[in-house]
Amino acid sequence: MKLHLNKKAITRMQGIGIIVILVVIAVVGIYATLPTPGPTPTTTTSKGKFVIDWWYESSGHYPQSADQAAVYKAQMERTGIITVNLHAADWPSYKTNRDAEMMPVYVYGWYPDYLDPDDYVFPFLHSQGGGWLHMNYKNPEIDKLIEQARAISDPTQRDQFYQQVQKIMVDDAAIVPVFQSSAWAVTKPDVGGVVLDITQNMYYWLITPPAGKDTLVVGTTDSVETNVDVAEAYDFFGLNVVLNTGAGLVYIAPGSGAGPNDFVPGLATSWNASADGLTWTFDLRQGVKFSDGTVFDSSAVKYSFDRSLSLYLDDSSQAGIGYKDIIDSVEATSKYQVVFHLKIPFAPFLSLMAFQGSFIVNPKLAPVDAAVNYVEGDAHASNPNDLGPYLLSSWSRKAGKDYEMKYDANPNYFGIADGYPKTQHIVIRFYSDATALALAMKSGDVDMAFRQLASSDIKSLQTDTTVKVWQGTGAFIQYICFQEKIAPFDNPKVRQAIAAALNRQELVDTVFLGQAVPLYSMIPNGMAFHQDSYKTLGDANITFTVSVLQELGYG
Amino acid sequence: MKNEKLQGRIVVQLLPQLRNLRQRGLAGWAILIGAAIVAAMAIMTVASPWIRPYDPILINVGPILSPPSAQFPLGTNHLGQDMLSRVYSGGAIMFQVAVLSVIVCLVVGVPIGLFASYLGGYTDKVASLVMDSIYAFPGLVLAIAIAAMLGPGVVNMALSIAVVYVPSYFRIIRSQVLTIKELPYVEAATIMGAKSRTTLFRYILPNVIPSIVAVATINFADAVLTSAGLTFVGLGLPVSTPDWGWDLTYGRRLLPSGAWWVIAFPGLMVVLLALGFTMMGEGLSELFNPRLQK
Amino acid sequence: MIMLLLTFVFLVVRVLPGDPASLHFEKQVSPEMLLDFKRRLGLDKPLIVQYFEYLVGLLRGDFGKSMQDFSPVSQQIFSAFPATLELAIFSSIIMVLVGVVLGVQASRSYNSARDHSIRVFGIASYAIPVFFLGEVVIMIFAIYFHLFPAGDRIYPGMAPTGLTIGGLHWSSGLFVLDSILEGNPTKLGVSLRYLFLPSLTLGTVLCGIFIRLTRGNMLETLQLDFVTAARARGIKETTVVYGYALRNAFLPILTMMGLQFAALLAGAVLTETTFSWPGLGRYLVDRISFRDYTAIQGVVVFFGILVAMVSLAVDIIYAYLDPRIRF
């Protein structure tokens, strides 16, 4: 009897079950047909809310770009008059979209090539120099100012020019700087000599190893993107290998603000420019030897530049910066003297020479007609630079990413007399992501972690007494671009309204836990001629934003 | 006239399955529980705008990464967003992707399966070859590859998932049709001169439907997991829409800081949802596919 | 089958939106630069020619050149494969062991509470996203208890050198095997520690199907006459269960192993991303963000070939194990 009831119960339950399924399918089905937030690359500017289609890069090319995007959206919508539709694209698509000029608002970032204010205004605000950003921003006035500023070397005059440039920048609000990221390194407490200056370089030869060791083990998540040939490398890590294994004519004094007087001798011991700034003469250091014993002289310098300029590979730094627009020819006037003939007077020329793209290669290792690529198991053949403090003694890659690199002190290095390099051997281990790197640092697998630690990891490491956290001014800046082809972003008022709605401090605190600094000018903090121009628009200046947009009929 | 007679036969054919339903207690419970879970989640997702305490995309509603507390029962994430609200509304995308992909699979897979296997011959051979080769391949990898080409977006995700799961429909339908084709009452129908269209839709389709339903439910579960997986490898949607898969993806970066609550709750939701569909699927296939019984 | 898949992938890669070449550049480039780039990758030729060149290349084990650094994809794939292989081997060991043992247990205590709990576990394990389980495992074992490393394979300095006979030098890339060959217990220990969490995660997620399969088959075979007959002959229970029932239930399990290999690879992709395990899966994911089509294509095709080879192997073993099949 009992059993029978049970049987019925089960049947009934299953009846219900089936019904529930139908209900579920129905509910879900209906729900699925509701409008889905798919990308719609057009901005609808009807009466009512002001809708922005806001794009960001989603494959980790920029630090925590997704978090930033979330913050931007939230901040814009706080005004109550703006709605933001976020759109993500991985790096390659992001670039095609940019070139297709279909992103109304998009966020970009910048590492400096040569350390000079010019490298922070010309590539953005100058209609020609900024062409690659496709903002379609052109203001003859600002173009003229920039050209004048880069042509003269007198600081005071340049200052005046840059003051005006930064003023117009805010009036037009064509491009809005947001933040400048600090540089971070974490080491064991007894490691010394880590210099994190505005150049973003890591000078391994200045670092003193942990007590009683002559080897420094460094962990990083970076990896050489193409190769370490001066004539092609254009990614941070590739250039840093060039810096430590190669040598340039001049250097920016480590730790300095890269001001006009901060240049120190490298392979060149002295230099001077002609009055018109079109010819630069460098006297070379004597007695410097390549690793194969041959003597370094002016021919090597000429060879290096001729080679880079003749190759001029599409993804090389020379092509990127436009060396050919600046340098006309290089002439070896004597065994230890070279003369550069320029096409235009170019104030930041020394900075350009200090940039790794201008370093000197070993002619024997660098064929004139091709870039030197990674050669499996042969570090020597993979690296054409051998004048620097270190020689690349081993380099292994796995699955197209770096795996391990070893530097050994270069016995022929010209700086040996001054006691450099301070550490004989550098071992660089590559970790696949920030998490792994942080844990390696915590567990003491590495003596030093440099790039890229997530801000949350840095925060937790700062409270960790077994490690030492180094902070320096970063020259990486991030900024918002507007596509002026798409209305209403051709209207400076609208752009200012959006700029004013930003709350840079909040962004920096939320996304980077305070490990970056708000930026109010394209010229980063700590660099000559910097001025907090955008402060005039204020932060989270909602009243301003609302009033502007209401004038235009939104809200 | 004669067709009606045969109709009667069909009912007879289906009866055993219904009787089955009454006998197999466990399967019934599985279906029931599974369905309940799924229903609960669907309702939660749809109702989230009214029940969630905060707007899930609002930042700094609370301190950054605060553990579960009275004010934030599930804590907050690295942007100071309320996890509870995110958990409430995080299912939307998964549901959409799952439903879409299943629909696509039904629209594409069922007809192909029916016709290819019913017509037989070359059509069948070619179709089976294509389907099997896709079927044999690591599904997620294929989905990833396709999604990578198509780019982000609900529809694209659904499509790339559908491509992977169409074969399983095809296979089950094919095997069924091949057996049913031989059944006396179908042959009888053909002998009695029923049009092949009639045979296909009147006699074969009804008998295939149960297993289609079963596969579809499993497909739901897989779609949920796969969409989460796609998001995890960075092929998901922009941050603006709260999504469990997304929270899991980001949670990984927060692991060293020990913020377990950021991954735990969204993760559990995904598991529950997939579990619900799986249980339904298991139950159904246990009811309908005698081979899988026991 | 591979051919088919290959063609499919090839077309997908070529036809779908975005000319791979133009996607590659930072700035807009002059047509001649683009052409040069295409020439470096052989993308300038007509589609059909590219296709056949690709096929011919494959026969020589050449997967084309990476669009990112122009180095041969095959080299990158082969350097990443050992990691994946090692992970796959260990996780499938866990997968099968756990699955079969639990399955047998379930079938022996049919319909009991134990049986049901095992079944539920089976279904649940199927419903857990690999990476979620991975994150949980990391959180518990690595972050809180510091028992195992949270990720990566083994730090470069510790990589075992493999077998060295005089000047000759050979390493399989499987760190466990290599460290044994090298005769270095510490490295073996380290390798295993790094290997443990990933394979545990992957194995657990995949064992569900084996539980169900084993259980089902055991239940059937345990009721077959010859099992009863064996019992009636007083054969020991363990012998009956493992020697008779399991031995006979093993063939379907083996087939399933073949089928599951694909799932294993798929799971590996996510597991490797979760544990930043430097294998093919991670390589694939990395390359996606670069839109390195040749690499993606290479990995997909490579996986296809793997799957095909495994299923072939399974068929052979099957024939070998089942006396009723003789060639």
Add this chain to the structure above:
Amino acid sequence: MPLLDIESLVVEYHTLRANVKAVDRVSLSMEKGHTLGLVGESGCGKSTLGLSTIRLVPPPGKIASGHIVLGETDIINCSDEDIRKVRGKRVGYIFQDPMTSLNPVKRIGAHFVEMIHTHEPEVSEQDALKRGKDVLERLGILPERIDDFPHQFSGGMRQRVMIGLALALGPDLLIADEPTTSLDVIVEAQIIELLKELKKSLKLTLILITHNIGIVAETADRVAVMYAGRLAELGLTDDLFEKPMHPYTQALLNSVPNITKKGQVLSWIPGAPPDLAEPPPGCLYHPRCPHAFDRCKKEEPSLTKHNGTYVACHLYDRR
């Protein structure tokens, strides 16, 4: 001192619907060297009875009450290990379907070796094989075929192998559970002959479970008739076949064609065995019994002795 003594054995099957008594208060005892024929319709519980003598009732069935004593071992209460020692060593068991009763992935030899090893670990593999060969030879199978796989044998051959396995360790008791049902008539005859011959030569104690009365008639010393899990009648073969007492037995005998009698109409038993889930009150046979009177519907008959034969029927214990 009987070899096997079964005392009011009850075996129940637990199903969702009800607890079915497959064997209900059956008592039997067997002397050494005797042969018992156990007959009844399929599903009457005779196989269950057979299996319970080595405690091998398949789940969900289980022995509910009663005693089984083999020699001095208490089958029901002894340890799993002891019962295992009994199986195959002291009781040989032959199953109904030889086609499926051998492990398809093991060679015949392996079967023998394994069995002999489990019970006599000291025996070497060669000796074990040797023994196996001898047994097979005696059963009329070429010894060299010991290396073949089961699927290479015919049904009859396999049954011989099964018998061989059952006899390999010279058990005290041999239980043959419908050994010929699945075989064709000629093979059946051969197998029966074989059994008879073995019985003589080895002085086997044999329980022959079958629904084929003919076989029983020619092999058994005593016959037990089961109906719906209960003993209906138990007696010497000759008596039982001369003058069957229980109406069921009579019906059973009538349903066998008899070539000696001319023009005899073949009779059958009307109705079907009762549903043991809801057994009828009183005598389980009364719904089909021609002589049934109302006492049969109320009171359950008990097994009582009538000139040498035990029978459970109210016709014979009038009060």
